[in-house]
Amino acid sequence: MSASATLILWGHALAALVFGGLTIDRARRHVAGWPRRGLIVALALTALWALAVAGIEPRDFTTRLAESARNIAWLAVLLTWIGRERVGGWTVTALGAVAIAVAISSAILAAVAAVPIPAADVAAVLQARLLCRMLGTVASLILVHHLCIAAPRAQPLGIALVMIWGVDLASYATGYAMGGWPVQLVAVRGFSAAAAAALLAVALKRGDREFTLSRGGALRIVAVAALAAYLGATILVADAASHWAGAYGRAAQTAIVLGAATALITLLSTPWLRAWGRVMIAKHLFTYRYDYRTEWQRVTTALGGSGGDGAPIGCRAIRAMADMIDSPGGVLLLREGDTLDVAASWNWADGEGAGSALVGHLATTTRIVSLDAVRAGTATPGDIAAAQGWPAEREDAWAIVPLFHGAMLVGAIVLARPPVERPLDWEDFDLLRVAGRQAASYLAEDRARHALAEAERFDEFNRRFAFILHDLKNLVSGLTLVARNAERHADNPAFRADMVATLQDSAARMNALLARLASHHHSADEPASVVDVGTLATRIAERRRAQHAIVVSGTALALAQPRALEQLLEHLCQNAIEATGGSAPVAIEVAMDSEGVGIDVVDRGCGMTASFVREQLFRPFASSKPGGFGIGAYEARQLAEAMGGRVEVTSRVGEGTRFRVVLPAAPAMEAAA
Incomplete structure (x- = not known):
């Protein structure tokens, strides 16, 4: 057995097996009504046709009779769907063409079987029969097209029939043009019928749920079908040229194949043709021009x-x-x-x-x-x-x-x-x-994002300006206290020395504030180092001696940023001085414990309520002092957290406030160094 005969046998045997299984499955469901029984009959006749092709010669009278019965059964199923969906348009014309083609084809087949016809005339009679079969198949495909548009639920049936009748049409056309059927097309008929049966099995398994073919899938199917038709036409023309050109047949075939390939590449690379093809397919194959799900996904992407x-x-x-x-x-x-x-x-x-x-x-x-x-x-x-x-x-x-x-x-x-x-x-x-x-x-959203980024830049500038303004207020308050005390202690040489030191320190701090305020200034993160907290607190107390008395006790070594820690203690001391108001000194107590280095800034001032400490103390721009900015405590906590520490507060109204800063202790080796 040749390879082509083997493919014909296995392809049609597979189709017979799948269609037979579908027939048994549908018959066991005890379905009632002609439409469902008609489907069972069509499935059974298709299985018998495939079995006949696999076991008998494809061009045998019995095989052709089985094929005609198969087509009539599927046409009956189509008529049932058409009547139920009330499909109009060209339905009547297509039905008439199918009826005429089937009648003529059946008459020719019966005549060939019953009446002796000279061998010279048999070929012409069979050619006429093929022409009628092509006419009937084209009309049947038109019916399928109208049914699929009018009834999306019928799309699985329509696609399956297109897979069967489309290959049939290619076989009829090739047989009519070449005077015989190529065995390759006969083999393709079997595998195409098996694929159609698999599609029907999936669709029937889904029940009455609507089956839809995506627009992209439909366009690809049409493109593949058009390409196959183009290649088939090229093969037919090349084969005909080999017979007509005689000795130059080989050269004619080569020229035709090269010309067809060049034309195909040119057509596929033309934007106008691709756009025209999409428009025509969308216009004539679909109810709507756009696949909205696909378009929405594309737009979002x-x-x-x-x-x-x-x-x-x-x-x-x-x-x-x-x-x-x-x-x-x-x-x-x-x-x-x-x-x-x-x-x-x-x-x-x-x-x-x-x-x-x-x-x-x-x-x-x-x-x-x-x-x-x-x-x-x-x-x-x-x-x-x-x-x-x-x-x-x-x-x-x-x-x-x-x-x-x-x-x-x-x-x-x-x-x-x-x-x-x-x-x-x-x-x-x-x-x-x-x-x-x-x-x-x-x-x-893009505009809002840019506006937000710009607002964040302004907010960063405003935040920096608010911190600087708070520091400037502290400097002004200190200078005011110095000026007030100068009226009483101007004759004291020690006071004058403290006053000069305070003015020099204030000037240096003002220059630093101006540098921080400049738009081109970018402060770098200060590296952490070992800081002698007692010495630092003593230096702050001496610097503020002309303003208010500050008592420092204890010492410890902390791992911190020196300038940030100094700024933190300056904020807390200034708040304590402003809260005290009288002559009671402010205390800075430094000690080491299991949590690290503790720094307590204690005053005997007015104190704060528990609700204020809980809800407003560490919020920017919230202050209990008249004219206060509410920045000091907020910035102090920010600085402490940046150094890996924390700030705790204990306060009672009328008794005073204790701010406790806890920082990491310096490692033993660095402390010893």
Whole structure:
């Protein structure tokens, strides 16, 4: 047995097995009614036909009779669906063509079997029969097409019949052109029938749930079918040329194959042809032009920047809108007051803005403006008046899509004309309107993000200025105390020396504040080191001796940032001095314990309530002192936490307050050094 005969046997045997299993499965369900029984009959006859081809010669009378019975059974199932779904259009014409073709083909088959016909005339009679079979198959495929459009639930049945009858049609056409059936096509018929049976099995398993073929899948199936038809036509022409060209047959076949391949590559690389093909397929194969689920996913992916091209949001918005309607480019106009300014462009040169007329019209009507209708004068008067100027004068501008975020007009996108000329319809408007709102939300979010970043920069400057202003207030308070005490102790040489030291320290600290306030100043993180806290506290007490008495006790070595720790203690001492008000000294107590180095700043002032300590003390701009900024305690805690420590507070109204700062102790080896 040859390889082709083996493929024919196994392909049709597999088809017979699957169709037979489907027949038994459906018969065991005890279904009632002609439609379901008709399906069982069609499945059974298809199984018998496949079994006949596998066991007998494919061109035998019995095989051809089984094929005719199979086709009649499936036509009956189609008629049942058509009657139930009330499919109109060309149904009557297609049914008439099928009936005539089946009648003629059956008559020819019966005549060949019953009446002796000369051998010279048998070939012509069989050719006429093949022509009738082709006519009937084409009409049957037209019926399947109308049924699938009108009834999505019938799509599995339609696809299965296309898989069976499509290969049949290719076999009939090849047999008619070449005078005989290639064995390769006969083998393909079996495997195609087996695949159709598998599809029907999956669809029947799903029950009455609706079966839908995605638009992308349908386009791929049509593309593969068209490519197969193109290759088949090329093979037929090349085979015919080998017979007509005689001695030059080989050269003619080579020329035909090379020419067909070149033509195919040229056609596939033409943007206009691809766009025209999509339009024609969408127009004649689908109820709606767009697959909205796929389009929405594509728009979301493009706007979110998942493509990885790194383009700014403006270009992504244009491209997302343009790709939906096959537009080759566009320009984004963002609203600035009463005008639209160019913000981005994609495959578009020499963009211009638009005036208040277009802004007001879009904001009021929310309409998508078709510029072809504006140029033709068939648009509304409002559209014509608003689109005057460069949008209407530029021939490649096709539509103006407004972008709304809520009820606010964010901008508009002007889209270029697609390669295939077509008018915008309601489906384009609906899709562009929804996608425009999605793009507007991304653009508004991008604007809000930039505004937030700018606000954060101002907030950082304001925070730095608030801290500096608080430090400046502390310096002013200290200088005020020095000036007040100078009236009483001006004759004391020790006081004058302290006063000079205080003025020098205040001047140095003011210069440091000015440096911190400068916009170009960037403070670097100070490295942590071993700090003698007792010595540091004593230096602060001596510096403030002209303001208020500070008593320091104890010492310890902490691992901290020296300047940050000094600033922290300055804040706490200033708060304690202001809270004391009288002559009672402020105490700084330094000690080492199991938690680390503890620094207590204690005053005998007015104290604070528990609710104030809990809710407002460490919040910026909340203060219990008249004229206070509420920054000192907040910044002190920030500084302590930055050094790995913490700040604790104990306060009673009328008794005073204890601020306790806990910092990490210096390691033993570094402390010894």
